[in-house]
């Protein structure tokens with residue numbers, strides 16, 4: 349399989365706080381497959397570390413109430429271009445992210461309140477017909 353994976357799950361230090369979400373379960377699962385790391389927020393021009401973002405009314409707003417939606421759009425556009433001719437079979441994505449979350453995201457209040465929904469990048473992948481798997485749901489090998 350050819351699998352796009354949130355780069356932070358692979359151990360890349362691209363998370364908002366400058367760290368990562370390295371998951372041994374994900375690394376075991378993708379072993380032997382062709383892997384394409386993706387991080388739409390960094391690709392879109394946001395720095396690392398960066399101020400955390402939540403989605404509100406279809407916009408990406410950081411904790412300082414700055415609208416960074418255009419960075420999100422740019423990152424999605426560039427990443428989708430990169431993936432366009434790759435025939436991706438699956439995307440494994442970091443849970444709860446405003447970009448990569450594919451089941452739940454935070455509600456925009458910065459109170460750690462989760463709602464059902466997708467991050468903006470996950471939605472774009474889904475719209476393109478690419479199956480999504482939440483990093484938490486990856487089966488143990």
Ligand code: SF4
Pocket residue numbers: 354355356357362363364386387388389390442445447448
């Ligand atoms: S945009 Fe996605 S890949 Fe990048 S740090 Fe956030 S969750 Fe990880």
